[in-house]
Amino acid sequence: xxxxxxxxxxxxxxxxxxxxxxxxxxxxxxxxxxxxxxxxxxxxxxxxxxxxxxxxxxxxxxxxxxxxxxxxxxxxxxxxxxxxxxxxxxxxxxxxxxxxxxxxxxxxxxxxxxxxxxxxxxxxxxxxxxxxxxxxxxxxxxxxxxxxxxxxxxxxxxxxxxxxxxxxxxxxxxxxxxxxxxxxxxxxxxxxxxxxxxxxxxxxxxxxxxxxxxxxxxxxxxxxxxxxxxxxxxxxxxxxxxxxxxxxxxxxxxxxxxxxxxxxxxxxxxxxxxxxxxxxxxxxxxxxxxxxxxxxxxxxxxxxxxxxxxxxxxxxxxxxxxxxxxxxxxxxxxxxxxxxxxxxxxxxxxxxxxxxxxxxxxxxxxxxxxxxxxxxxxxxxxxxxxxxxxxxxxxxxxxxxxxxxxxxxxxxxxxxxxxxxxxxxxxxxxxx
Amino acid sequence: xxxxxxxxxxxxxxxxxxxxxxxxxxxxxxxxxxxxxxxxxxxxxxxxxxxxxxxxxxxxxxxxxxxxxxxxxxxxxxxxxxxxxxxxxxxxxxxxxxxxxxxxxxxxxxxxxxxxxxxxxxxxxxxxxxxxxxxxxxxxxxxxxxxxxxxxxxxxxxxxxxxxxxxxxxxxxxxxxxxxxxxxxxxxxxxxxxxxxxxxxxxxxxxxxxxxxxxxxxxxxxxxxxxxxxxxxxxxxxxxxxxxxxxxxxxxxxxxxxxxxxxxxxxxxxxxxxxxxxxxxxxxxxxxxxxxxxxxxxxxxxxxxxxxxxxxxxxxxxxxxxxxxxxxxxxxxxxxxxxxxxxxxxxxxxxxxxxxxxxxxxxxxxxxxxxxxxxxxxxxxxxxxxxxxxxxxxxxxxxxxxxxxxxxxxxxxxxxxxxxxxxxx
Numbered sequence: 120x121x122x123x124x125x126x127x128x129x130x131x132x133x134x135x136x137x138x139x140x141x142x143x144x145x146x147x148x149x150x151x152x153x154x155x156x157x158x159x160x161x162x163x164x165x166x167x168x169x170x171x172x173x174x175x176x177x178x179x180x181x182x183x184x185x186x187x188x189x190x191x192x193x194x195x196x197x198x199x200x201x202x203x204x205x206x207x208x209x210x211x212x213x214x215x216x217x218x219x220x221x222x223x224x225x226x227x228x229x230x231x232x233x234x235x236x237x238x239x240x241x242x243x244x245x246x247x248x249x250x251x252x253x254x255x256x257x258x259x260x261x262x263x264x265x266x267x268x269x270x271x272x273x274x275x276x277x278x279x280x281x282x283x284x285x286x287x288x289x290x291x292x293x294x295x296x297x298x299x300x301x302x303x304x305x306x307x308x309x310x311x312x313x314x315x316x317x318x319x320x321x322x323x324x325x326x327x328x329x330x331x332x333x334x335x336x337x338x339x340x341x342x343x344x345x346x347x348x349x350x351x352x353x354x355x356x357x358x359x360x361x362x363x364x365x366x367x368x369x370x371x372x373x374x375x376x377x378x379x380x381x382x383x384x385x386x387x388x389x390x391x392x393x394x395x396x397x398x399x400x401x402x403x404x405x406x407x408x409x410x411x412x413x414x415x416x417x418x419x420x421x422x423x424x425x426x427x428x429x430x431x432x433x434x435x436x437x438x439x440x441x442x443x444x445x446x447x448x449x450x451x452x453x454x455x456x457x458x459x460x461x462x463x464x465x466x467x468x469x470x471x472x473x474x475x476x477x478x479x480x481x482x483x484x485x486x487x488x489x490x491x492x493x494x495x496x497x498x499x500x501x502x503x504x505x506x507x508x509x510x511x512x513x514x515x516x517x518x519x520x521x522x523x524x525x526x527x528x529x530x531x532x533x534x535x536x537x538x539x540x541x542x543x544x545x546x547x548x549x550x551x
Numbered sequence: 552x553x554x555x556x557x558x559x560x561x562x563x564x565x566x567x568x569x570x571x572x573x574x575x576x577x578x579x580x581x582x583x584x585x586x587x588x589x590x591x592x593x594x595x596x597x598x599x600x601x602x603x604x605x606x607x608x609x610x611x612x613x614x615x616x617x618x619x620x621x622x623x624x625x626x627x628x629x630x631x632x633x634x635x636x637x638x639x640x641x642x643x644x645x646x647x648x649x650x651x652x653x654x655x656x657x658x659x660x661x662x663x664x665x666x667x668x669x670x671x672x673x674x675x676x677x678x679x680x681x682x683x684x685x686x687x688x689x690x691x692x693x694x695x696x697x698x699x700x701x702x703x704x705x706x707x708x709x710x711x712x713x714x715x716x717x718x719x720x721x722x723x724x725x726x727x728x729x730x731x732x733x734x735x736x737x738x739x740x741x742x743x744x745x746x747x748x749x750x751x752x753x754x755x756x757x758x759x760x761x762x763x764x765x766x767x768x769x770x771x772x773x774x775x776x777x778x779x780x781x782x783x784x785x786x787x788x789x790x791x792x793x794x795x796x797x798x799x800x801x802x803x804x805x806x807x808x809x810x811x812x813x814x815x816x817x818x819x820x821x822x823x824x825x826x827x828x829x830x831x832x833x834x835x836x837x838x839x840x841x842x843x844x845x846x847x848x849x850x851x852x853x854x855x856x857x858x859x860x861x862x863x864x865x866x867x868x869x870x871x872x873x874x875x876x877x878x879x880x881x882x883x884x885x886x887x888x889x890x891x892x893x894x895x896x897x898x899x900x901x902x903x904x905x906x907x908x909x910x911x912x913x914x915x916x917x918x919x920x921x922x923x924x925x926x927x928x929x930x931x932x933x934x935x936x937x938x939x940x941x942x943x944x945x946x947x948x949x950x951x952x953x954x955x956x957x958x959x960x961x962x963x964x965x966x967x968x969x970x971x972x973x974x975x976x
Contacts, residue, residue: 380859385829387816391961394817398945433917433954434806440642440799441784442806444954446918448755448785472851474820481850 132158134189134197139169140177146199147186154191161187575608582618585903587973590809593623593647593931604630606659609693614655617689623648623930628800629776630656639776640750640790641800644808645925646901649778650686653746657720658691660744666717668737670744671769673725673762675752677702677872678879679899683748684722696720701727701737704872711736725753725761732768739768749898750777751918754789766793780806780925781918806921807957811908811928812970814962815938815948823911823939824855830909830937831861831889835972838882838904840926841891844912852911853891863889866896897922903929906971908936913944917954927971935971937962 132146134156144158165179434442469479599622601614622630625643632639633656643649657670672687674680684700691698701710701723707730714736721728721737731737745766747753753762766773775794777786780803790797807813818826827841841856843849846867853865864887866878882890883902890896891911897919908927914920927934938959940948952959 380825380828384832385816385818385822385826387826387829387962388964390817390822391815394940394945395961397942434803434956436801436804440640440801441782441787443784444781444806444918444921445916445950446751446781446783447916448783450916451756468845468847471820472847475823475848476851476855478851480847481854 130199132156132197132199134158135169135195136189137193137195138177139166139195141165141167141169141179142187142189144184144187149191156189156191156194156197157186158189159186160184575612576615579612579615581615584620585618587932589931590928590933591931592644592809596621596624597627599627601655604634604655604659606655607694610655610658610691613658613690613692613694614651616692619651623652624802625649625800626652626655628802629653629778632798632800633657633774633776634659636774638774638794638797639778639800640782640794640797641776641778641802642782643778643780643800643802644806645780645922646808646929646931647802648930649780650683650748650899650901651690653748653776653778654683654686654690657744657746658687658694658696661694661696661719663695663697663719665719665741668718668721668739668742670720670746671728671739671742672720672722672746672748673728673753673765674722674748675724675758675898676895677704677724678866678875678896679749680722680724681876681879682899682901687720687722698722701731702872703727704875707731725758725765729761729765729768732765739765740770742769742773744774744776745769746776746778748778750779751781751783751786752779752898754786759789763789763793781921783918805957806917806955808925808928808934810932811924811934811936813924813936813938813957813959814966815940815959816962818939818941820941823941824852824859826939827852827856827909827911828859831856831859834907834935834937834966835968836888837906837972838885838887838902839889839907839909840896840902840905840923841889841909841911842897842914842923843891843893844914846893848912849891849893856889856891861889862887863891865891867893868895894919894923896926900926901929902926903932905929906932906934906973908934910936910938913938913940913947914951915947917951920951921955933969933971933973935966 130146131143133141133143135141141164142158142161143164144161147157147159149156161184162182163180163184165177166175167179168176170176433444472479601611601619601622606614624647625641626648629639629641629649629652633653641649641652643652653672657672661669672680672683674683680700680702684698687696687698696719697717698720699710699713699718699722701713701721703724703726705727707727710727710731711734714731718737721739721742728737732739747762752758766775775797777790777794777797816826816830841852841863843852846869849865849867853863856863864878864882866875866882870878878890879896881887885904894914905927908924910920910923914923924934924936927936938948948959
């Protein structure tokens with residue numbers, strides 16, 4: 120859960136504090152409310168000659184700090200870039216540093232949850248997970264930003280943070296703030312992905328450990344952590360509620376879903392070659408059988424001759440307006456004859472999903488049978504039932520107090536971005 | 552006074568019919584021309600012009616302003632016959648202009664001075680209903696014809712209120728339309744035209760009883776028009792029972808589209824996501840639709856794709872209708888490159904920018920396959936269909952190839968861009 124709350128999380132950020140010390144790290148999150156920027160894997164490069172008085176110069180260090188939260192107002196300059204590698208020493212004494220430990224997962228301020236999920240699909244916050252459309256809005260914003268990355272002017276983010284704060288808007292406009300932030304590094308997205316994967320792996324380990332603790336103490340830990348963090352006073356109550364409903368088991372499953380893909384491209388050629396080999400073998404077998412059959416019985420030949428023609432039997436404009444291809448209603452008629460075993464079918468699907476995606480269902484591996492209701496109906500007449508399911512689910516806690524606001528905002532956001540992005544997309548399309 | 556008359560007669564003299572013709576045409580706000588190459592599926596026409604059908608001037612304006620230039624083959628065949636009032640059984644390939652082939656005559660026939668429903672259009676899905684009503688609105692924008700969409704998943708009360716006002720053309724899905732007709736809210740007793748798009752789907756066992764009941768609400772002398780790319784033999788029963796000497800239009804010499812190149816990639820089930828990831832990195836996707844065989848798989852795949860860092864939406868029948876609408880609307884407007892979906896969007900959905908269809912799960916039958924790959928290569932344009940095939944799918948692959956009389960080739964290491972990416976002009 121420690122990954123980023125903003126789309127550019129994971130990109131390399133270089134920032135200079137008011138004390139003229141330059142830090143380079145991976146962007147973890149930006150907190151609008153408190154005007155803080157959090158970096159991971161941070162390295163200090165010292166003042167690099169920016170101090171007028173040479174005696175005040177502070178040298179950098181090659182020590183890497185896991186996590187640092189910077190006060191936005193103490194940041195002079197912020198750029199997204201590839202960090203130059205230089206070996207240096209010493210811990211910096213800098214008032215800009217608020218802390219050096221990552222906040223606990225529960226300490227995400229309520230307004231933040233939405234953005235959190237955006238980047239990190241596999242850890243969508245509860246209120247998002249409940250609403251497929253919100254997730255998609257998210258992804259859409261991501262997508263728009265990808266476009267904008269290529270087009271926008273560079274601007275220091277620190278100042279942006281301040282202006283955004285000045286307008287007194289909610290943390291949602293982090294996105295708009297971040298949109299203005301240009302990624303100078305075209306590989307930034309790649310980085311992003313990698314760091315995501317890494318952190319996910321880490322999380323898996325963590326959550327397994329956590330699992331050994333019992334539920335209650337776990338929750339206590341969370342809320343203690345949470346309370347000690349005075350920054351997140353707003354929404355305290357709600358957040359606790361949400362914690363209380365949090366189900367450890369569900370949580371573990373949530374994290375355990377990362378599919379690891381090989382780094383190399385999928386090899387179509389060799390895979391298809393394998394397939395040809397297989398089908399050739401099968402063809403040989405059937406050929407042999409047929410031959411044997413032919414020796415025994417002359418009628419077989421006629422049959423295979425008839426098979427050649429069958430294509431015409433499926434559709435032939437000149438003989439009939441209608442076709443005889445396999446279709447949904449035929450399939451269904453066939454199935455009707457068979458005994459329909461819903462449970463077996465469900466089992467089959469879960470098994471198949473496990474194989475394809477490493478998980479059987481989308482958000483709640485721990486909640487067995489939750490879909491049973493849904494299976495009955497055909498063609499989406501059951502959206503109410505679907506809601507009913509959600510009502511029983513812990514994720515709704517967040518939903519009640521937060522979701523509506525967020526949704527509205529993000530929709531506004533989207534509509535603001537609409538013009539922009541369509542234009543840009545059109546440009547892209549024509550360039551293709 | 553005499554001066555005025557003189558001036559008027561002067562003007563009359565100077566005015567010729569061709570002049571006025573030119574003047575209205577020159578005032579049209581035409582969209583930029585679509586210069587992408589097109590296949591014979593839409594270009595093999597007899598050379599008719601829309602003007603040949605003696606349509607209302609205002610309808611013609613709507614047609615041209617929508618970017619239509621000349622009628623496509625199915626439009627050439629269908630429009631005059633439909634205007635003549637005959638029942639039609641029309642078969643044309645996916646994306647070759649069937650919708651306009653019935654929208655244009657329907658709009659022409661409707662008299663906006665009469666305040667009752669004069670044409671009803673049935674479609675199998677809500678998304679398709681929205682899309683079709685949009686075509687009505689676009690082509691009929693100068694006509695002042697009142698179009699209403701009615702589908703499940705919306706509040707019945709709103710529909711009832713709406714029907715209190717004038718509606719000329721009702722577009723909807725069978726269940727809701729029957730509901731409204733049965734309640735006496737939608738009066739179809741003077742509705743002379745019933746159009747069934749994706750007719751075979753509407754006449755499949757799940758819909759047929761509803762449709763037949765609905766027909767009983769229409770007047771005895773109604774005209775019925777059936778359109779689809781697939782017509783299984785079961786439709787014949789319906790035809791014999793309800794259509795009066797239907798005029799058959801069949802423009803399909805073969806079943807598959809010429810502009811769509813089809814490939815398969817052999818994968819193990821667990822390699823599918825990896826394979827898709829590679830496809831994303833290799834293909835020039837303008838917009839893509841990715842099909843899965845179940846709603847849970849749609850959601851799971853959408854999640855994986857997002858994790859891989861690609862943008863995607865998803866849509867399936869078990870979502871709230873309001874969410875479905877947003878996703879559909881936004882994807883159509885190009886807000887997102889990839890859309891993962893179930894067979895909800897298999898039929899009729901027309902998104903011109905889609906140049907790649909991926910069957911993440913291979914379909915079970917030829918009909919579904921044909922309609923799915925028809926989501927790319929719209930209106931004779933080029934498109935690509937890529938099928939992920941597992942060991943268990945192989946017989947389905949052979950069978951579908953055979954039934955459709957088409958070849959699905961093994962995917963080459965490099966896919967020629969010219970097969971599915973329109974050259975930039």
